[in-house]
Amino acid sequence: MxxxxxxxxxxxxxxxxxxxxxxxxxxxxxxxxxxxRPRAPRAPGAPGALRGEVLFDETYRGRRLRGSRTGSPAAHGTGTRTGPDTVRVTVDGRPLHLMRRADGGYLTVVDHYVSYPTPLAAARAAVDELGAAHLSASPTHRA
CATH class of the missing domain: 1.20.5 (Single alpha-helices involved in coiled-coils or other helix-helix interfaces)
Incomplete structure (x- = not known):
């Protein structure tokens, strides 16, 4: 038993x-x-084309937010994925680094603790968090 x-x-x-x-x-x-999932190929410059497609371009709290799809090929040997789903976001012309989560949300370099549903929501939250400060113009971190 x-x-x-x-x-x-x-x-x-x-x-x-x-x-x-x-x-x-x-x-x-x-x-x-x-x-x-494979996407249907589109001609460059056609409506909805991936490369350079502007997702948003607005002014939020006195800051210019701009987001577009890069559509560049993958960077070889860097371990960085820069495929068609990559979004480039700038705040006042300075790049805001976004990280894509497995659930489809986005994290920003400004706040790693909150996930945002869209790149625009992430950019607005970064502006809220930055206040009067500006993003660094340099893409590298110097300690």
Whole structure:
């Protein structure tokens, strides 16, 4: 009787472990699948073309926010993904580094703790956080 109880508890534990792992990995796996879907090729300059497509260009709290798709090829050997889903955002002409999350949201270099649903929302939040300060003109960090 004892061996049967132990086998039952082990089976329940392994089932719960497998179910929890599947539930935790589902958003990551489905986001990756959606990111790799092929897109129909479009002519450069056509409406909705990826390269250089302006996503937003507005003034928010006295700052000019501009976002566009880069559509540049992947950087070889750098480990940096710069495919068609890459968005370039500037605040007053200075680049704001955005990081894409697996769930489709964005993090900014200004605030790593909050995820924003769109690049525009992330840029507005960065302006709110910066206040009167400006982004660094240099892309490299000097300690």
């Amino acid at each position: 004892r061996a049967t109880r132990r086998a039952l508890l082990r089976a329940l534990f392994l089932t719960a472990l497998a179910g929890g792992t599947a539930a935790a990995l589902t958003p990551v796996l489905t986001a990756d699948r959606n990111a790799r």
